[in-house]
Amino acid sequence: MAWHFDPTTGSPFWLRKRDELGFDPNEIDTVADLTGFPDVSDELRSVPVQDLVPRGMAGTVFRVYESGGTTGSPKRIVDARYRRAMLAWARDRLLDLGVPANGNWLHIAPTGPHVAGTDVATHAAMGGGFFHTVDFDPRWVKRLVAAGKRDVVGQYVQHLVDQAETVMATQDIDVLNATPALLEAICARPRLVETVNAKVTAILWAGMSASAETLRVLDEYFFPEVAIAGVYGNSLMGVAPQRPRLADDAHRCVFEPFPETTRIDLVDEDGKIVDYGERGRVRLHLISPEMFLPNVMERDSAVRVAPTTAGGVDGLADVQPYQAPGDAEIIEGVY
Amino acid sequence: MAPQAINPILGGRETVSSDRVLLTSVRGQPLADVGLVPRLLAQVAVDGLRRGGDGSPPDPAIFETAAQLFAHETVAGETYDAYAHNVMLSTGLTASSVSQATADIVTQLSELRAVTMAELPSAGFTSGFGTRWVPRGEVFTCLLASNHPAPNASWVQALFHGYRVLVRPGGRDPFTPHRLLGALLAAGLPPDSAAFVPCGHAVGEYLVDVADRALVYGGEQAVARWRGQESVAVRGPGRAKALLDVDPTDEVLDHLAFTASFDGGARCTNLSAVFTSRPVAEVADGLAERLTKIPALPATDPEAVLLTLDRTRADLLGGQLSRMRGDGLHDHSGQLDDRDTVVEVGDGSCVVRPSILSTDRADDSRLGTELPFPFVIVAPWHHDDGVVPLRDSLVLNLITDRRDLVDRAVREPSIRKVAGGLAVPWATAPGIPHDGNFTQFLLEPKGIIGDIAG
Numbered sequence: 001m002a003w004h005f006d007p008t009t010g011s012p013f014w015l016r017k018r019d020e021l022g023f024d025p026n027e028i029d030t031v032a033d034l035t036g037f038p039d040v041s042d043e044l045r046s047v048p049v050q051d052l053v054p055r056g057m058a059g060t061v062f063r064v065y066e067s068g069g070t071t072g073s074p075k076r077i078v079d080a081r082y083r084r085a086m087l088a089w090a091r092d093r094l095l096d097l098g099v100p101a102n103g104n105w106l107h108i109a110p111t112g113p114h115v116a117g118t119d120v121a122t123h124a125a126m127g128g129g130f131f132h133t134v135d136f137d138p139r140w141v142k143r144l145v146a147a148g149k150r151d152v153v154g155q156y157v158q159h160l161v162d163q164a165e166t167v168m169a170t171q172d173i174d175v176l177n178a179t180p181a182l183l184e185a186i187c188a189r190p191r192l193v194e195t196v197n198a199k200v201t202a203i204l205w206a207g208m209s210a211s212a213e214t215l216r217v218l219d220e221y222f223f224p225e226v227a228i229a230g231v232y233g234n235s236l237m238g239v240a241p242q243r244p245r246l247a248d249d250a251h252r253c254v255f256e257p258f259p260e261t262t263r264i265d266l267v268d269e270d271g272k273i274v275d276y277g278e279r280g281r282v283r284l285h286l287i288s289p290e291m292f293l294p295n296v297m298e299r300d301s302a303v304r305v306a307p308t309t310a311g312g313v314d315g316l317a318d319v320q321p322y323q324a325p326g327d328a329e330i331i332e333g334v335y
Numbered sequence: 336m337a338p339q340a341i342n343p344i345l346g347g348r349e350t351v352s353s354d355r356v357l358l359t360s361v362r363g364q365p366l367a368d369v370g371l372v373p374r375l376l377a378q379v380a381v382d383g384l385r386r387g388g389d390g391s392p393p394d395p396a397i398f399e400t401a402a403q404l405f406a407h408e409t410v411a412g413e414t415y416d417a418y419a420h421n422v423m424l425s426t427g428l429t430a431s432s433v434s435q436a437t438a439d440i441v442t443q444l445s446e447l448r449a450v451t452m453a454e455l456p457s458a459g460f461t462s463g464f465g466t467r468w469v470p471r472g473e474v475f476t477c478l479l480a481s482n483h484p485a486p487n488a489s490w491v492q493a494l495f496h497g498y499r500v501l502v503r504p505g506g507r508d509p510f511t512p513h514r515l516l517g518a519l520l521a522a523g524l525p526p527d528s529a530a531f532v533p534c535g536h537a538v539g540e541y542l543v544d545v546a547d548r549a550l551v552y553g554g555e556q557a558v559a560r561w562r563g564q565e566s567v568a569v570r571g572p573g574r575a576k577a578l579l580d581v582d583p584t585d586e587v588l589d590h591l592a593f594t595a596s597f598d599g600g601a602r603c604t605n606l607s608a609v610f611t612s613r614p615v616a617e618v619a620d621g622l623a624e625r626l627t628k629i630p631a632l633p634a635t636d637p638e639a640v641l642l643t644l645d646r647t648r649a650d651l652l653g654g655q656l657s658r659m660r661g662d663g664l665h666d667h668s669g670q671l672d673d674r675d676t677v678v679e680v681g682d683g684s685c686v687v688r689p690s691i692l693s694t695d696r697a698d699d700s701r702l703g704t705e706l707p708f709p710f711v712i713v714a715p716w717h718h719d720d721g722v723v724p725l726r727d728s729l730v731l732n733l734i735t736d737r738r739d740l741v742d743r744a745v746r747e748p749s750i751r752k753v754a755g756g757l758a759v760p761w762a763t764a765p766g767i768p769h770d771g772n773f774t775q776f777l778l779e780p781k782g783i784i785g786d787i788a789g
Contacts, residue, residue: 150540184374190382212353217375252353 001025004292009056013040013047014292031263034285035271037294041236044075052078054290062290065115067235069139074113077235082290083115086238086258087122090231093241093256094123098227099202103174104130108164108182109207110138115235116207120177132171134163138207161185161192168195176203180210187222202227209320212252230255232302232319236293237262237284243315246308250277251317254305259313261288266304266316269324276306281322298322339413339421341509342370343533344516345380346387347526349411352376358507360424361634361643362683367421369509372534374541377501380530381545384474384499387527392497395448400522401491401515402444406437411517421510426481427643427684429634432598436484440515443488446765447495453766454774465788468778470497472547472566475777478539479512480552481505482601482707486570487515489550489773490529494519496777500529501546503539505553543567548777568776573603573729574703575760578716579611580735583618587734590757592625594732596689596709597759599642604730604761605709608702610716616667619693619713623667626689626709631678641686642708649685652706653677656690659701664692664712697724722747729770730760 004010005018005025018025023036044052049064057080066074095101105124111117111133124131144153160182167173176196178186183205186192196203203218203226210218210230219228232255233239240257257264265273266280274280282298301322305315338357342349352370360366372380404410410418419433428436443450455468475498477490482505490512494500502512516524516531532542536557543549543561551561552570561567577591595606611618632639644652653676660666668691679685689709694701697714702724704712716724722743725731730752731744744753751770754760763769 184378187375187378211371211373213371214354214373214375216353217373217379221379222375 001028001287003056003289004054006056009054011054011292012051013043016051031285034263034294035283039295039297041075041293041296044077044236045073047076049076049078052076052291057290063118064113065118065235066113068110068114069142075236077115077291079115080290082261082288083119083238084122086261087119088126089258089260090239090241091123091126093243094202094204094229094231096244097202097229097242099204099229100127100174102127102129103201104132104172105175105177106132106134106164106167106171106173108134108136108160108176108178110136112137114138116233119233119239120204124175129174130171132167132173134160134167136160157182157185161189165189165192165195168192168199173199174201176200178203178205179207180205180214181208183218184214187218193222197223197225200226202229204229204231206231206233209318210253212318215252232300232316234298236296237264237286237298240264240316243308249305251303251305254315254317255302255319256313256315262286264314264316266302266314274304276304279303279318282316282319338365338368339417340368340370341513341533343372343376343380344513344520344529344531345376346383346530347520347524350376358425358509359645360684361427361645362424363645364424364683366424367509369533372532372538374538377532377534377538377541380501380532381474381542383527384501384530388497388499388525390470390473390497392495393524393528395495397519397522397524398444398447398491398495401518401524402441404518404521405444405515406441408518410514410521413514413517418510418514422484422508423634425507425510426483426601427599427634427645428483428601429599429639429642430637431639432601433484435598439485440488440511443485444491447492449765450492451496451774454768454772455778460788463785463788465783466780467783468774468780470548470777471779472498474499474501474546474548476501476503476542476546476549478503478543478549478551478553478557479505479508480554480557480570481507482603483598484508484511486552487511491515491519492773493548493550493777494524494529496774498548498777499527501532501542502529503532503534503542509533568771568773570603570770572703572705573605573607574705574727575604575606575730575732576608576610576703576725576728577606577732578725578735578740579609579613579618580716580733580737580740581613583611583613583621586757588618588621588625590759591711591732592622592709594760595622595711596626596629596640597761599640599707600689600709601642601707602761603705606711606732606760607705609711609713610697610720610724611713612716612718615693615695615713615715616665619665619667619691619711620670622711622713623671623689623691626691626711627668627672629689629709631680631686631688633680633682633684635682641689643680643684643686644707646679646683646685649677649687652687652708655706656687656710659692659704664694664699664701667691667693667713703727722750725750730754732758732760 060080062078062080107120121131230242230253240255242253243256263285265283267283282300284296286293302316302319305317354371358367475493504512549567558569558571629640634643687708693713726749728750731750732754
């Protein structure tokens with residue numbers, strides 16, 4: 001907190017905010033107090049990104065990433081080294097789930113301004129593998145869906161899968177990363193399913209929700225020998241990989257965020273944390289040396305799952321787009 | 336009592352889905368815990384059907400046996416009475432309507448062969464030439480609505496001809512197709528012939544997209560996207576109409592009131608508009624007098640006629656009705672009956688009272704509005720109007736002495752069936768088209784030449 005609000009180290013964005021807060025941020029010392037901060041995430045749609053860089057890190061090369069743009073104009077974040085540290089943690093989690101330590105990756109998911117591309121490239125690089133990609137513009141898909149152009153969406157999905165099929169046919173791919181909708185499109189091609197089963201050790205899915213039955217069918221019917229793991233995440237919060245399944249889990253897939261910097265609460269309409277087993281809206285606090293994002297209300301809801309160890313973080317299950325009564329309809333495309 | 340679990344059926348077996356939705360009854364109570372099929376499981380179902388069988392039709396005896404099992408026996412642990420009770424509480428149809436629907440399904444399954452014979456021409460070629468009618472594809476999808484169980488016989492017709500069939504139940508009646516497929520399997524239908532696929536709209540659209548032929552039931556919004564697509568038969572709102580061009584005697588008014596209220600008004604063939612060359616108010620008052628006498632009773636009551644609905648749906652319909660009343664339509668039932676339009680009938684369910692409105696224009700855009708209770712708009716008709724106001728009708732009941740009008744109505748493409756005089760619009764016999772020739776929608780002729788032609 002001292003870092004982000006010290007005139008010599010804090011970012012211009014937060015230093016400007018300091019006077020508007022009505023309290024002294026240095027007196028904040030519990031996570032619960034973070035809810036006293038305003039949710040500034042909407043301002044990330046317009047603030048010049050250099051204002052987000054802490055002065056204490058002047059001279060460091062930062063990169064800029066954008067959110068999906070599902071709820072309007074995209075939000076921007078800056079990152080220098082933080083995500084790499086988080087991904088090193090996530091890598092261990094993924095290895096526990098059966099993702100191979102080394103090998104080549106095929107990423108059939110957004111790249112460009114979307115942080116997913118760089119994140120997954122980092123995973124491939126950490127294992128010394130090649131990172132194959134297919135260009136995927138999720139915002140175009142959302143526009144098509146909003147315009148009711150289902151047929152064009154279908155053609156675009158086939159175009160993506162065609163390219164993936166070419167890579168799969170000629171290259172040694174060990175890990176496949178795709179959205180659930182693209183996995184569905186892959187499953188519609190029996191020969192491609194065969195190739196994936198023959199070559200791939202693990203499939204990661206991310207980017208949109210997948211129902212419990214969808215996960216069961218992927219696992220039991222289409223890819224019985226392949227490790228399948230979900231990763232929940234977005235530009236703002238980072239990544240929350242699935243944790244290993246426990247015998248008494250009520251949910252097939254439970255996500256856990258990076259405890260060092262990220263706190264996720266699932267809250268009701270009044271901002272109160274819901275009980276275990278209940279659905280709540282995702283509220284995020286992120287505190288790293290590079291970014292300070294307290295009290296962000298996300299566009300997702302999830303079921304709160306008790307920690308697996310005493311003092312551990314809560315799990316999130318059955319993530320779905322959050323819809324408040326009277327909200328504009330959130331469009332979940334193939335992304 | 337715990338709600339009954341209804342699961343998808345793939346490859347002849349129940350598949351317990353992890354995705355579940357609770358179906359509540361018209362009384363607002365939990366009725367069934369339904370397993371849903373996501374897109375990928377639908378794909379598994381489609382793959383299974385495409386792999387299964389060689390396209391030869393099942394043994395015809397299976398269908399008659401299945402009809403008997405469906406109507407009388409315990410199927411997959413469910414007695415007939417439990418089934419009928421569930422359908423009554425989910426669709427809101429009266430006990431007598433459900434019995435009638437079961438009898439209709441039994442009849443239709445017993446007449447499959449007769450319907451086929453009646454709907455296919457015999458060409459009478461000379462020796463060495465012949466035609467054979469064969470399915471136009473392998474996979475048939477049926478998206479059902481929940482207004483009535485009887486349309487379930489249509490997907491069985493596709494099975495009869497050798498299609499492999501995907502059945503998506505309507506949101507409120509998973510019971511009928513689940514039981515009917517169970518009965519067919521118990522009667523010996525090969526397991527890979529059909530799948531029961533409860534699912535959301537997007538998956539339903541996928542099922543139509545992957546099918547070679549499909550049949551889609553539903554409201555205009557549900558069916559609009561398939562209109563004009565040659566491989567999809569659409570069964571939208573019936574917009575059934577009558578032309579009353581004789582004096583409104585008791586006999587005629589009784590007939591019209593009956594066609595508006597049979598099965599509680601839930602059928603697509605129930606009357607929704609009456610055009611008349613006689614005084615509009617007199618006709619409308621005559622209908623209102625008859626229909627407002629129908630008592631509001633729970634579906635279980637043997638005297639019940641009206642469809643029961645859950646509170647939310649009833650209030651929506653009530654709201655729709657009051658908007659129409661407030662917008663220039665004259666309310667004839669309201670004059671006779673100042674009770675609330677939406678009535679709770681004691682068991683938590685509601686009925687919407689019959690409603691007779693009138694307009695002074697034959698081209699009023701509200702004409703043809705179809706609501707799931709006895710609801711009729713009466714409009715003036717002049718001889719000069721001809722068939723124009725009578726267009727877009729699943730059934731047109733012509734009560735007129737003018738033969739030329741009958742001929743013009745039969746020739747009008749958007750009038751799908753014509754009933755004369757006091758014939759009820761849903762009366763049928765094997766081979767009488769409901770909305771075109773369904774057998775020829777399913778089958779196409781192939782030329783056979785040489786000594787194999789037989």
